Amino acid sequence: MEVQKIKRFTSTHSIWLVLVVMVIFTAVMNPRFLSMDNLHNILMTEAVIGILAAGVMWCILAKGIDLSLGSVVALVSVVSASFVQVFDYGSKLFPNLPDLPIGVGVAAGIAVGTLIGLINGLLVAYTKIPPFIATLGTQLIARSLAQLYTNAYPVPTLKPEFKALGQGWFLGMPNIVWFMVIILAISGFMLTQTRFGKNIYAIGGNEQAARVAGIHVEKNLIKVYTWSCFCAAVGGVLLAARAGSGNSSYGLNYELDAIAAVTVGGTSHSGGICRISGVIAGILILGVLKNAMIFIGINPYVQQAIKGAIIIGAVVFDMRKNAKKA
């Protein structure tokens, strides 16, 4: 009985074991890895990816994908930055803009990002085109809009209150990490504690069955894609705040990093399987890996290959685990 319990524990939490092993191994190779500064550094680097992961996990759970996230980050960063440039800065994007509270910039950015998500949702739910294609299209469109909006120049010199969102600290942690924690917590709560979560599990597991069970599949899909881009919008605002400027080149391939984290975290691309603890572990594993490879001194040209191998390995392992169950 005990043995079985341990077996089940290790099987459901195997991913956390992997993380622990990685941390111990790196710490042994280079004790400085465990310094508070470095741990903060890992979390800060992964915060925006983590926030995106909290969004895209829903799309993957619903048997879809969202490729537009990175571009949404860029678009939101320039839109919100354009409203919060220091009032007497000489080359503002909008020279005649009155002195607005930073809330306007945040709200404008979030609104634009969420709107892209709504469009993704409508496309996926009603035109029935594959989510891969729909969000690939909006990815290109959003990136293009960001470049048009700024002529591809950065939008610098932002108000200090705005920058504080991304650069400040609270209770011994960077604000940006707290934002990631909050967004992940909301996602986890929705996943397990609300009808919406249960509906998406069912839609991802068997869309037809969900429909026959009386679930409004289209409405729910729209919510999923809107939430996904809302998360990306939060990420875009924070990235602009942290960097102190908006830039249409931000967020390149961020969606792929987020998708990788969600996937390593055991979320099934065949839909219907996702755990928030897995997603968190996935984010941390990829973050620790990136950082650890630098600490151990692995050839930079090999680092991407190792990341790739780990993503493939994680999914193969997961598929085998699931296949055994079936």
Next chain:
Amino acid sequence: MSEYVLEMRDIVKSFPGVRALKGVQLKVRPGQVHALLGENGAGKSTLMKCLIGIYQKDSGTILYKGKETNFSNVYEALSSGISMIHQELTPVPARSVCENVWMGREPCKGILVDHKAMREKTKQLFDRLDVSIDPDAVMSSLTVAQMQMVEIVKAVSYDSDIVVMDEPTSSLTETEVENLFRIIGQLKEQGVAVIYISHKMDEIFRICDEITTFRDGEYISTDKVDEIDINTLITKMVGRELTQMFPKVECPIGETVLRVEHLSVPHLVHDVSFELRRGEILGFAGLVGAGRTELVEAIFGLRRKSQGKVYKDGKELQIKNPGDAIHNRIVLLTEDRRGQGTVGVRSVADNIVLSALERYGFPIRHREIRKDSTEYIEQLSIKTTGIHQLVMDLSGGNQQKVLVARLLLNDPDILIVDEPTRGIDVGAKSEIHAIITQLASMGKAIILISSELPEILGMSDRILVMHEGSMKAILDRREANQETIMSYATGGVEQ
């Protein structure tokens, strides 16, 4: 060499839980059309799939042209001269007609496909068989009937010695049926044997020479068509004893709860009207494809109806999607358990509460979910390791009970159960029958769709018989028997 081109003897084929063929035989002469007759699930298609190598028989002998044969795949069967037209079409919709006809054996010049020759050969075939379809048309632009004709042409193009036709006319219009019969005539003249599977008695009596009847995976008889009449044949098809599997309890039937008026679904259901009363089990009988599932899907909001009204308790209902139906306490147990019923990767509890999530509030009250699902697991004696077990790990019967629990949790007034016992073992079957009867005695109104006549006859108070999308009769329990239902269902009797 014997007088038969094909002899199948003592063929046995089992699937997990079912013996589909229990030692059947079939003897086919060259130049003859041999009908294979039996109810849905009698084993006709299974036997044909054993013949052409889709399935491997468990035991028995197949003699083809006097030699013992055992094809391990369709390619072997085709190259030995046996081709088959399948009941379900398998076109590649985005490719042209001629590419579909010559798929896998494209005429080549060297390593390059010779498109010109391909088109020429298709044209010749079409001319010879009097089919007027453009060989260059894209498959998906054709009507279903035209696709069926292409499939027929394809089967003939192999110049086979045996052509198996599994319900070839199910989607053909009258002129095309005539054309098919002319093609069959040509084949006969060339000495080709045709094995013809159909439910349509008039067709069988018109073009067939001999008829072999199966029932429940067993061989019943082979008769010459001019030595037998329709009624004897129907009795042979269905003539089995009603067992005590159906614990029908007479219960008081109340007022009308559901009224359906002039309901139609384009091409599938034509102008069906009926009433359903409290405590009543209304059986829907008919052959596969008669439009029964489509009819209830239209009532349940899964399919758009082109006309017709649905009233519950005298009030007209506007049902646009299944959610609306469930809110009006109409629930459906789907015939496609895996495809439209269970969410396999989720737990028993998640599956049970799926369509009643509203009642668990925000945030979800997990304790109540646990309590309710445990209750239903006990009440329906669902065999599971617990509420967290994944539904895909349950047996078919227990999966079905999980779906029944899902329906009951919505406290329905009207239950539509579509093939509730298909593919589940005998024990679970009678349990499900008992549940249905019990629900009726509690005053629920039930529509029971089943292709098993004994089930329909054993369970129903009244029986609605459909044929090709139209309602042919509503029979009372007392006046219904297998023969009358079958003759209505095959279109044998006109109203």
